[in-house]
Amino acid sequence: MENKLTKLGLKYIDNFIPAKKKAPIMKEVMELPLKKESITLFGKTHLSPRLSCFMGDKGTSYQYSKNIFLAHPWSPLLLDLKKRLNSTDLFGLDALNHFNSVLINFYADGHDYMGWHQDNEPEIDTSHGIASISLGADREIKFKNKNENIIENLLLKDGSLLLMNGYNILNWKHALPKRLKVKEPRINLTFRKINS
Numbered sequence: 383m384e385n386k387l388t389k390l391g392l393k394y395i396d397n398f399i400p401a402k403k404k405a406p407i408m409k410e411v412m413e414l415p416l417k418k419e420s421i422t423l424f425g426k427t428h429l430s431p432r433l434s435c436f437m438g439d440k441g442t443s444y445q446y447s448k449n450i451f452l453a454h455p456w457s458p459l460l461l462d463l464k465k466r467l468n469s470t471d472l473f474g475l476d477a478l479n480h481f482n483s484v485l486i487n488f489y490a491d492g493h494d495y496m497g498w499h500q501d502n503e504p505e506i507d508t509s510h511g512i513a514s515i516s517l518g519a520d521r522e523i524k525f526k527n528k529n530e531n532i533i534e535n536l537l538l539k540d541g542s543l544l545l546m547n548g549y550n551i552l553n554w555k556h557a558l559p560k561r562l563k564v565k566e567p568r569i570n571l572t573f574r575k576i577n578s
């Protein structure tokens with residue numbers, strides 16, 4: 383497991399979110415204005431197969447598939463999480479205060495998913511890495527190497543933290559496939575540094 387994570391440029395930490403904090407964070411997220419984004423691919427516009435909300439420091443914004451999302455102000459528990467992540471040198475880069483925003487994704491059940499993509503939009507500062515927190519249903523994430531024919535899977539458990547470093551972001555695509563047997567919801571909080 384450890385070798386696989388190193389090869390992928392990942393670190394995985396189980397039980398990052400204490401059990402008593404999970405329900406309050408999920409409740410806070412459910413009160414946010416979560417929306418389906420409209421995505422234009424090959425000239426066709428679709429609604430995204432999950433709900434999302436972009437939250438961040440004043441002035442941060444995020445462009446995705448021709449839409450610009452202005453940051454929703456921080457909600458109390460997500461601000462606490464940002465502070466917790468920012469107080470540790472998570473990526474060994476000798477730098478704190480990496481993160482100024484979070485993309486919140488809500489998957490109602492295993493029908494909701496995310497297709498293959500790379501988090502390499504120009505405003506994302508890839509050198510700082512991404513911290514991705516999972517709450518709710520356990521779901522599998524897949525990583526596909528951009529240059530070699532390699533696909534790897536990883537189970538993202540309730541309460542876990544996944545760190546994706548700059549090498550991972552630039553060299554691997556990722557996807558969260560449908561899992562029709564999963565009946566419970568899942569929330570994903572993807573903390574990033576955005577250069578607006």
Ligand SMILES: O=C(O)CCC(=O)C(=O)O
Nearest residue numbers: 485487496501558570572
């Ligand atoms: O839900 C997940 O774990 C993946 C989310 C993701 O890939 C993204 O927000 O870019």
